[in-house]
Amino acid sequence: MKIKTICAVLGASLLYSAMAQAEIVQRLVVTAMASEPDSEGGDVFTIAGTTACGGKQIRMDARSVNLDEAPYEALKVQLAERMRARTPMLVTVKKCPEDASVPIVRQIAACTPAACADGRARLYLHEGFYPIEQENAPNVLLLPLPKGKLPGTWKVEIVSVAGHKLRLSGQVNKADYASGELVGGYVTYYPNGKIEKQVAQDGQGRQHGIGSKYYPDGTLELRGNWRHGMPEGEHQRYHATGKLSETSSYRNGQRLDGPVQTFDENGKPSTSYTLRGGKMEGEMLTYFPDGKVSSRSEMQNGKSNGVTTNYYPDGAVHARMTQVNDLPTGEALEFYPDGKVQSRQQYGDKGGLLSIQRYSPQGVLVLERRWDAQWREQGTSRSWYENGKPEQAIEYVNDRRDGWSRSWHEDGSLKGECRYLAGKAQGACGEAPPAPAPELQRKEQAWRAL
Known part of the structure; x- marks a missing residue:
C-alpha cells in the first residue's frame, strides 16, 4: 500500500491521496x-x-x-x-x-x-499518517527508520505528538517512509491506545489474510478475509453493542448473490433483500424492532422501481408512493393512523415535486403549493387554519413573490397584506409584510427520505 495513495481497509480509508x-x-x-x-x-x-x-x-x-x-x-x-x-x-x-x-x-x-x-530526525504526520507541516501534525515518526523483520523492509512506529501513544505499527519497503509502501501487515491504534485496525498484507502491500476493525472501546466492528487485495469468503459487520449487523460473502472480489439479512443493534432483523448480479432485486423489507414490517419496496437493478409502502407499527399504511430509479413519480400519499389522507404530493417524471396538499386530522385542507418542472414555485400558495378559514395566500412567479401576499387572523379578519413585484414589496404594506407560515417556508421533498 503506497503512503501517497488511498488504502481501503474493510471499506474504511487509512491514508489520503493528497500529500501535504x-x-x-x-x-x-x-x-x-x-x-x-x-x-x-x-x-x-x-x-x-x-x-x-x-x-x-x-x-x-x-x-x-x-x-x-x-x-x-x-x-x-x-x-x-x-x-x-x-x-x-x-x-x-x-x-x-x-x-x-x-x-x-x-x-x-x-x-x-x-x-x-536528541539528535533524532522527526517526520510530522497527519491523522491519516501522511506528512504535513509540524505545527498541524498530531503524529510523528522518528527517522532514520530501523531495519524491519522482513528482508528489504524498514520498521515504522508512528506515535502521537502529545502523549507519545503508538498510532501505527508496521513496515515499509523503502527507507523513505513518504515514498514507500506498507507491506507485510500493520496495526493502527486509537488515541486511547486500543487497536483500531489490524491489516494483513502480502509482500506487495496488498491486503491478504484476515483484516479487522474495532470501535474505540475495543468492540469488533468489521472482520473479513482478503486475498491479494480482494475480499474473499465471509465478512461480518457488528454494531457497537457487539451484535451482528450483517454477514456478506465474496468470491474473487465479488459479493455473492442470494438472500441478505441485516440486524439492528439489539440483534433483531432490520432489513431483508435479495442480491442478483451484486445488486438488490425483488422485494426489500425493513422491520420494526418487534419484527413487524415497517416498509416494503420493489427493487430492480439495485434501485427502487415500483411501489414503496411504509407502515405504522400496528400495520396500518403510513405512506405509499411509486418510484422509478429511486425517484418519486406520479401521486404520493401519506396517511394518518386512522387511514385519513395527511398529504397528497404530485411528482414529475424526473422526481421534482410539482404540488402538495396537506390536510388536518379532521380532513380540512391546510396547505396547498405548486412548482413547475424547474422546481420554481408558481401560482398562489395557500394555507388555512384547522377551522377552514384562510391563514395566508402568497402569489409566486418563478419562485419569487409576485402579486398579493395576504394573511388573516383565525377569526377571518385581515391581518396584513402587501403587493410584490419580482420579489420586491411595492408601496405601503398594511400592518406588516406577512411572513410565511412554517409550512410555507419549506419546499417539502418528504418522500425522498422514505
Missing part, C-alpha cells in the same frame, strides 16, 4: 558553508554526522526559508557565528529528495532544550 508538504525536523551541527553558491544560486552547508536523508549536506536560499534578501543575509551571519561555536541548530527540511540531490532547508533556528532533546 512534508517536514523533517532534526538537530544538526552545521560545520561549514561552501565558498560559492550552487548552480541554482543556493548556499550549500556541510554538517557533522548525517541528515535524515542520509547525506552530509543541506541547501538553503532566501526563497526556501521565506525571507527577503536582507534578512536572509543577516541569518547567514548569525549562522556563521553558531558554526564557529558548533552550536546545534534545529533544521527543518522540506523532504528527502527522491534523487541524490541535497535536501532543501525550510527553517533553521537555534536549539532549545525542549526541541533538541
Whole structure:
C-alpha cells in the first residue's frame, strides 16, 4: 500500500491521496558553508554526522526559508557565528529528495532544550499518517527508520505528538517512509491506545489474510478475509453493542448473490433483500424492532422501481408512493393512523415535486403549493387554519413573490397584506409584510427520505 495513495481497509480509508508538504525536523551541527553558491544560486552547508536523508549536506536560499534578501543575509551571519561555536541548530527540511540531490532547508533556528532533546530526525504526520507541516501534525515518526523483520523492509512506529501513544505499527519497503509502501501487515491504534485496525498484507502491500476493525472501546466492528487485495469468503459487520449487523460473502472480489439479512443493534432483523448480479432485486423489507414490517419496496437493478409502502407499527399504511430509479413519480400519499389522507404530493417524471396538499386530522385542507418542472414555485400558495378559514395566500412567479401576499387572523379578519413585484414589496404594506407560515417556508421533498 503506497503512503501517497488511498488504502481501503474493510471499506474504511487509512491514508489520503493528497500529500501535504512534508517536514523533517532534526538537530544538526552545521560545520561549514561552501565558498560559492550552487548552480541554482543556493548556499550549500556541510554538517557533522548525517541528515535524515542520509547525506552530509543541506541547501538553503532566501526563497526556501521565506525571507527577503536582507534578512536572509543577516541569518547567514548569525549562522556563521553558531558554526564557529558548533552550536546545534534545529533544521527543518522540506523532504528527502527522491534523487541524490541535497535536501532543501525550510527553517533553521537555534536549539532549545525542549526541541533538541536528541539528535533524532522527526517526520510530522497527519491523522491519516501522511506528512504535513509540524505545527498541524498530531503524529510523528522518528527517522532514520530501523531495519524491519522482513528482508528489504524498514520498521515504522508512528506515535502521537502529545502523549507519545503508538498510532501505527508496521513496515515499509523503502527507507523513505513518504515514498514507500506498507507491506507485510500493520496495526493502527486509537488515541486511547486500543487497536483500531489490524491489516494483513502480502509482500506487495496488498491486503491478504484476515483484516479487522474495532470501535474505540475495543468492540469488533468489521472482520473479513482478503486475498491479494480482494475480499474473499465471509465478512461480518457488528454494531457497537457487539451484535451482528450483517454477514456478506465474496468470491474473487465479488459479493455473492442470494438472500441478505441485516440486524439492528439489539440483534433483531432490520432489513431483508435479495442480491442478483451484486445488486438488490425483488422485494426489500425493513422491520420494526418487534419484527413487524415497517416498509416494503420493489427493487430492480439495485434501485427502487415500483411501489414503496411504509407502515405504522400496528400495520396500518403510513405512506405509499411509486418510484422509478429511486425517484418519486406520479401521486404520493401519506396517511394518518386512522387511514385519513395527511398529504397528497404530485411528482414529475424526473422526481421534482410539482404540488402538495396537506390536510388536518379532521380532513380540512391546510396547505396547498405548486412548482413547475424547474422546481420554481408558481401560482398562489395557500394555507388555512384547522377551522377552514384562510391563514395566508402568497402569489409566486418563478419562485419569487409576485402579486398579493395576504394573511388573516383565525377569526377571518385581515391581518396584513402587501403587493410584490419580482420579489420586491411595492408601496405601503398594511400592518406588516406577512411572513410565511412554517409550512410555507419549506419546499417539502418528504418522500425522498422514505
